[in-house]
Amino acid sequence: GAVVSQHPSWVICKSGTSVKIECRSLDFQATTMFWYRQFPKQSLMLMATSNEGSKATYEQGVEKDKFLINHASLTLSTLTVTSAHPEDSSFYICSARGARWGYTFGSGTRLTVV
């Protein structure tokens, strides 16, 4: 079946620094990738949708300059949290959609900003 690899699984960073999270589709080409964030005991909120080779589409209220998304190939998308602050601490999950497999989710990244 379809597998999406997400790294790192967890990261702790200092306030003001940037953090990059990678999402790779291992055995299929992902035409579209999605980035979600999830606060404790809450649901998943879609942050942005990205298609290979084009700019990401951000959901309302998501700062595009803070959450940089790059979808350079059909198997890789990255999310960079720039100038991270404690309020950015959250669980970030990527999802990839291929022509055949529907939605496949990565294992998630727990970001803690101190």
Place this chain on the structure above:
Amino acid sequence: ELKVEQNPLFLSMQEGKNYTIYCNYSTTSDRLYWYRQDPGKSLESLFVLLSNGAVKQEGRLMASLDTKARLSTLHITAAVHDLSATYFCAVDLSFGNEKLTFGTGTRLTIIP
């Protein structure tokens, strides 16, 4: 704007009992997904329902979809402790605008 609501938000039930989680959504869609999430983990796909009247079963879980009522149900039969988790439904919009909107989630606790 698509809204997806689940109820109950919290459910505590005894082992061996049956119960149903409900998922209502506000916009026409015929593609609905159910996921399970364990604490600290990502999502595990349970069911994909792609048409009105679709019913799928896996073990003690059964999901159904009524697109006319904009309602999906996840039925748990003879619950066991291993089913304790948070369950999410998610709705996919129409072709050309595919993206999942998640429900509020139902935190299920099975008591021995």
